Amino acid sequence: MMNMAILGFGTVGSGVAKVLTENAAEVAAGAGEEVRLKYIVDVRDMPDSPFAPLMVKDFSIVEQDPEVGVVVETIGGCGVALTFTRRALAAGKHVVTSNKQLVAEHGVELLALAKEKGVNYFFEASVGGGIPLLRPLFNDLSANKILAIKGIVNGTTNYILTAMEQSGTELDEALKEAQALGYAELNPDSDLDGTDAVRKACILADLAWGRELKPDLVPVEGIRNVALQDIRNAASAGGAIKLLCRLQRDESGKAYVWVAPHFVPASSMLAHVDSAYNAVIITGNAVGDTLFYGTGAGSIPTASAVVGDVVDAVRHKNAPRGIGWSDAPLALGDPETLPSRWYIRSGEKWSITDMATADKLPAAQVRYRVLD
Amino acid sequence: MMNMAILGFGTVGSGVAKVLTENAAEVAAGAGEEVRLKYIVDVRDMPDSPFAPLMVKDFSIVEQDPEVGVVVETIGGCGVALTFTRRALAAGKHVVTSNKQLVAEHGVELLALAKEKGVNYFFEASVGGGIPLLRPLFNDLSANKILAIKGIVNGTTNYILTAMEQSGTELDEALKEAQALGYAELNPDSDLDGTDAVRKACILADLAWGRELKPDLVPVEGIRNVALQDIRNAASAGGAIKLLCRLQRDESGKAYVWVAPHFVPASSMLAHVDSAYNAVIITGNAVGDTLFYGTGAGSIPTASAVVGDVVDAVRHKNAPRGIGWSDAPLALGDPETLPSRWYIRSGEKWSITDMATADKLPAAQVRYRVLD
Numbered sequence: 001m002m003n004m005a006i007l008g009f010g011t012v013g014s015g016v017a018k019v020l021t022e023n024a025a026e027v028a029a030g031a032g033e034e035v036r037l038k039y040i041v042d043v044r045d046m047p048d049s050p051f052a053p054l055m056v057k058d059f060s061i062v063e064q065d066p067e068v069g070v071v072v073e074t075i076g077g078c079g080v081a082l083t084f085t086r087r088a089l090a091a092g093k094h095v096v097t098s099n100k101q102l103v104a105e106h107g108v109e110l111l112a113l114a115k116e117k118g119v120n121y122f123f124e125a126s127v128g129g130g131i132p133l134l135r136p137l138f139n140d141l142s143a144n145k146i147l148a149i150k151g152i153v154n155g156t157t158n159y160i161l162t163a164m165e166q167s168g169t170e171l172d173e174a175l176k177e178a179q180a181l182g183y184a185e186l187n188p189d190s191d192l193d194g195t196d197a198v199r200k201a202c203i204l205a206d207l208a209w210g211r212e213l214k215p216d217l218v219p220v221e222g223i224r225n226v227a228l229q230d231i232r233n234a235a236s237a238g239g240a241i242k243l244l245c246r247l248q249r250d251e252s253g254k255a256y257v258w259v260a261p262h263f264v265p266a267s268s269m270l271a272h273v274d275s276a277y278n279a280v281i282i283t284g285n286a287v288g289d290t291l292f293y294g295t296g297a298g299s300i301p302t303a304s305a306v307v308g309d310v311v312d313a314v315r316h317k318n319a320p321r322g323i324g325w326s327d328a329p330l331a332l333g334d335p336e337t338l339p340s341r342w343y344i345r346s347g348e349k350w351s352i353t354d355m356a357t358a359d360k361l362p363a364a365q366v367r368y369r370v371l372d
Numbered sequence: 373m374m375n376m377a378i379l380g381f382g383t384v385g386s387g388v389a390k391v392l393t394e395n396a397a398e399v400a401a402g403a404g405e406e407v408r409l410k411y412i413v414d415v416r417d418m419p420d421s422p423f424a425p426l427m428v429k430d431f432s433i434v435e436q437d438p439e440v441g442v443v444v445e446t447i448g449g450c451g452v453a454l455t456f457t458r459r460a461l462a463a464g465k466h467v468v469t470s471n472k473q474l475v476a477e478h479g480v481e482l483l484a485l486a487k488e489k490g491v492n493y494f495f496e497a498s499v500g501g502g503i504p505l506l507r508p509l510f511n512d513l514s515a516n517k518i519l520a521i522k523g524i525v526n527g528t529t530n531y532i533l534t535a536m537e538q539s540g541t542e543l544d545e546a547l548k549e550a551q552a553l554g555y556a557e558l559n560p561d562s563d564l565d566g567t568d569a570v571r572k573a574c575i576l577a578d579l580a581w582g583r584e585l586k587p588d589l590v591p592v593e594g595i596r597n598v599a600l601q602d603i604r605n606a607a608s609a610g611g612a613i614k615l616l617c618r619l620q621r622d623e624s625g626k627a628y629v630w631v632a633p634h635f636v637p638a639s640s641m642l643a644h645v646d647s648a649y650n651a652v653i654i655t656g657n658a659v660g661d662t663l664f665y666g667t668g669a670g671s672i673p674t675a676s677a678v679v680g681d682v683v684d685a686v687r688h689k690n691a692p693r694g695i696g697w698s699d700a701p702l703a704l705g706d707p708e709t710l711p712s713r714w715y716i717r718s719g720e721k722w723s724i725t726d727m728a729t730a731d732k733l734p735a736a737q738v739r740y741r742v743l744d
Contacts, residue, residue: 019515019658029582030514032694124512130659132504132512139511140496140504142402143391143679210401269665272644279663286391286676287502287666291651293641294662304658307515319691322404 002031002314005039005062007084008075009046009055012098012125015303016072017051020310027307031314038068041084059084063091070313072306073097078105089113089121094313094320098125098302104199108212111324120320122309127153127200128278130301131294132308137282138207138323144284146208148248150371151280152273153200155296156191157223157243159183162274165231165240171224183276194222194243194259201245204280205257207323208247211330213257219335221260230366233350234343238266241368242273246335254333263343263352263368269293270371341370374403374686377411377434379456380447381418381427384470384497387675388444389423392682399679403686410440413456431456435463442685444678445469450477461485461493466685466692470497470674476571480584483696492692494681499525499572500650502673503666507684509654510579510695516656518580520620522743523652524645525572527668528563529595529615531555534646537603537612543596555648566594566615566631573617576652577629579695581621583702585629591707593632602635602738605722606715610638613740614645618707626705635715635724635740641665642743713742 006013020027020037028034039062040054049055062068071088073095075081081102088095089110097103102110103123114121124134128151137146152158156178163174175192178184190196198218205213223243234241244262249255264271269291273279278296283289295301312321336358343352344364352370353361361367378385392399392409400406411434412426421427434440443460445467447453453474460467461482469475474482475495486493496506500523509518524530528550535546547564550556562568570590577585595615606613616634621627636643641663645651650668655661667673684693708730715724716736724742725733733739 023515023517023658026517027515030510131662132508135512136504136508138402139684140507140680141676142683143395143399143676145395145398269641269644272641284676286395286679287673290503290664290666292662292664295660301659304513304515304656307658308512311514312511315693316691319688321687 001034001036002069002317003036003038003067004070004072004310005041005068006037006072006074007041007059008073009040009042009044010074011299012302012306013040013072013074015299016074016306019300019303019307023307027311030311033314035310035314038065059087063087068093069317070094070096070310072310073099074306075099076101078102082106085110086113089117089119092117092119094120094317096122096306096309096313098123098306100126100196100199100203104202104215107203107206108325108327114320115322115324118320120313120316122313123203124309125302125305127203128280128292128294129155129296129298130304131278131292131296132305133280133292134203134207135312136292137204141282141284141287144286146249146282146284148283149204149208149280150244150246150270152242152270152278153245153280153296154191154197154243155276155278156184156188158273158278159276161223161226161231161241161243164228165235168228170228171226192222192224194220197243197245197259201247201257201259204245205247205255205330206325209249209255209330210325212325212327213330217332219258223261226261227366230343230345230368233345234263238271240264240271242270244270244371250333253331255330256333256335256338258335261368262371264371268371341372343368343370373406373408374441374689375408375410375439376442376444376682377413377440378409378444378446379413379431380445381412381414381416382446383671384674384678385412385444385446387671388446388678391672391675391679395679399683402683405686407682407686410437431459435459440465441689442466442468442682444682445471446678447471448473450474454478457482458485461489461491464489464491466492466689468494468678468681468685470495470678472498472568472571472575476574476587479575479578480697480699486692487694487696490692492685492688494685495575496681497674497677499575500652500664500666501527501668501670502676503650503652503664503668504677505652505664506575506579508664509576513654513656513659516658518621518654518656520655521576521580521652522616522618522642524614524642524650525617525652525668526563526569526615527648527650528556528560530645530650531648533595533598533603533613533615536600537607540600542600543598564594564596566592569615569617569631573619573629573631576617577619577627577702578697580619581627581702582697584697584699585702589704591630595633598633599738602715602717602740605717606635610643611636612643614642616642616743622705625703627702628705628707628710630707633740634743636743640743713744715740715742
C-alpha cells in the first residue's frame with residue numbers, strides 16, 4: 001500500500017480526493033497496489049468535508065512521515081508551493097502537480113532534485129487539464145523529432161471567444177458571463193493576457209526540445225482586443241478566431257514560440273474546438289500531425305490527470321522515469337520573421353493576404369495570422 | 373546498447389528501419405541507450421536495400437542470439453507471426469508488434485507468456501497507427517472507469533467514404549481509386565466488411581475493461597451497402613456517414629461492442645475526420661470525453677508507434693509493465709436493445725427519428741444509428 005498527501009484543498013485538490021475515492025479499484029489496479037489518502041494539508045478549516053479527519057495544517061507532518069510516498073501539490077503559484085515541493089522531493093517523496101507556473105519557472109531545478117533523490121516529479125495536469133498530452137509527447141512520440149506544436153491551451157479564453165460568437169456579445173460582456181458561470185476567475189488577467197498559455201507553451205517546448213524556455217522570453221498577444229466583428233468574419237468563412245500557442249523549429253534548430261490570436265480556417269480541426277475544451281496538435285517527423293482534445297480544466301477532469309500521474313509514480317517508484325530538460329536556453333528566433341497568410345481588417349473591410357512577413361503587410365486596423 | 377531485430381520487411385517493417393536510422397538520436401535519448409538494428413528477417417531477397425547487410429532468412433539466428441533484446445514483429449496474420457512471437461518471448465526477448473489480428477486473437481496467451489518471462493509485449497501500432505492511443509488509455513487514463521469508446525479506426529473505409537462525398541462517386545469507383553493510390557489493398561474484404569475495425573475494437577475493449585473480447589462475438593456491418601445518396605444526405609446536414617467502432621458499458625458492467633456505419637452530425641468532432649485519418653473518443657468517468665486524432669496507417673506513421681514501443685520496452689527492460697487482461701470473457705449485451713436516434717431512408721425520403729430501439733423503427737430501406 002502507498003500512502004499519499006494532498007497539499008491545497010481547492011478546486012483541483014478536492015477533485016483528486018474524490019477521484020481517488022470513487023475510482024479506488026481502478027487506481028489500485030493501475031498502480032499495482034492500494035493508494036491511500038493519508039493527509040490533506042490546507043490552512044483553512046473544513047469541518048464539514050467528508051475528508052475532515054485527514055486534514056492537517058502543518059506540512060512538516062507530511063514531510064516527516066516516512067509512510068507518505070507521494071505528495072500531490074495543488075496549491076498553485078511559486079510561493080509556498082515551491083518550498084513544499086522542494087522539501088517533499090528532498091525527503092524522498094514523489095511529487096505530482098497541476099501547477100503550470102511552478103513547472104514553467106522552476107522545472108529545471110525541481111526535476112534535477114527529483115532525479116538526484118531517485119523520485120518522480122510529474123505534471124501531466126499542468127497542460128491541457130485532463131487530456132493525456134505530456135506523457136504521450138515524451139513517451140509515445142519519443143521516436144520523433146518534434147517539428148511543431150499548435151494548440152488551444154487556455155479554456156477560459158476559448159470559452160469567451162466561443163460565447164462571443166454564439167451570443168453575439170463583445171468581450172466585456174462575455175467575460176462577465178464566464179465569470180458568473182465559473183469559467184473565468186475574478187481576476188482574469190493571466191488568461192486574457194495570454195500569460196497562462198505562455199506557461200503551457202514553455203512546458204511543451206521544454207519537453208519537446210529538452211532545453212529550458214523561460215516564460216518572459218515568449219512574445220505574447222492576448223485576446224483583450226479581439227472584436228466581435230472579427231469573430232463574425234471568421235465564422236462567415238466557417239472558421240474561428242482562436243488564441244493559439246505556436247511552437248516550431250527550423251532545420252538549424254532555431255525555435256519559434258509565441259502566443260497570439262489566430263484566424264483558424266474551417267479546414268483545421270482547431271476551428272471546431274469550442275467552449276472550455278482544449279486541443280493540441282503535435283507534429284512529429286515520423287507520425288505527422290496528431291491531435292489531442294478534451295476538457296482542459298475543471299476539478300474532476302484535471303484530477304484525472306493528477307491521479308493518472310500518481311498511478312504512474314507508484315508504478316515507477318523504484319525506477320523513476322528521469323524526465324527533465326537542460327538549463328541551457330533554447331535558441332529562439334523572432335516569429336515576426338516567419339511568413340504567413342494574414343487576416344487583415346480596416347473598418348468593415350477584411351481580407352486574407354498572400355504569404356508575407358509581418359513587416360510587409362498593408363496598413364490595417366487588425367491583423368491575425370492565418371493558421372495553415 | 374540494445375540490439376534489435378525486425379521480422380518482416382514490408383510496409384511497416386521498412387518504415388521501422390527508416391525511423392530507427394533517421395531519428396537515432398531521439399530514440400537513444402528516449403531509451404537511455406543506443407538502439408541498434410542488428411537483423412532483419414524476411415524470406416525475400418532484397419539485395420538493393422540499404423539494409424541488405426542485415427538481412428537473414430532464418431528466425432532462429434535472432435532467437436539464439438543473446439545480444440538481441442527486442443524483436444519487432446511486422447509480419448501480420450496469425451501464422452508464422454504467432455510462432456515467432458511465442459519463440460521470441462520464450463527466449464526472453466521483448467516483442468513489439470503492429471499486428472492487430474494477432475493481438476486481438478492471441479493477446480491473452482502472448483501477454484501471459486511475456487509476464488512469465490519478465491519481458492514486455494507492446495502493440496501501440498495495432499490500433500490507430502501512429503496515434504498515441506493505447507498507452508494513454510491504460511496509462512494516463514488509469515484513474516478512470518472507462519464508460520465508452522467511439523472511433524474511426526479504419527483508414528481505408530474512411531478514405532473511401534470521404535472520396536465518395538468529395539468526388540460524387542459510388543463505392544465501387546471510390547474503391548478502385550483508393551486501390552490505385554495505395555489506400556486500399558487488392559483484397560479489401562477485411563476493411564470493407566469491418567473485420568479490421570472489429571479487431572481494433574476488441575483490443576480497445578480488452579484494455580479498457582481487462583477481460584478478453586473475441587472478434588467473432590462482435591456484431592458488425594461494413595460499408596459495402598453505403599450509398600452515395602446517404603452520404604449526400606448526411607453532408608447536406610453538415611455531417612457525414614462514418615464507419616464507427618462503438619464500445620460502451622452500463623452500470624451493471626454489461627458491455628456493448630459493435631461496428632457499423634453511423635450518421636455523424638456536424639456537432640461531433642468525428643464528422644470532421646476525413647480521408648485516411650483516424651480518431652477515437654475515449655470517455656472516462658473522471659476525464660469526460662477525450663479525443664485522439666492522427667494518421668491511422670502508412671509506413672512511417674505506424675513506425676512512429678512501433679519505435680515508440682521499442683523505446684518504452686528498452687526503458688522498462690528490467691521492470692516490465694505487466695500489461696494484460698483476463699481470459700474471462702466480457703459480459704456482452706445486444707446493441708440492438710440500445711435506444712438511439714436513427715437516420716432512415718426510403719427511396720428519396722429521409723429523416724432522423726426520435727430515440728428508439730431498432731425493433732421499433734418504421735420500415736425503411738436504409739437505417740443508420742445517429743451518433744449522439
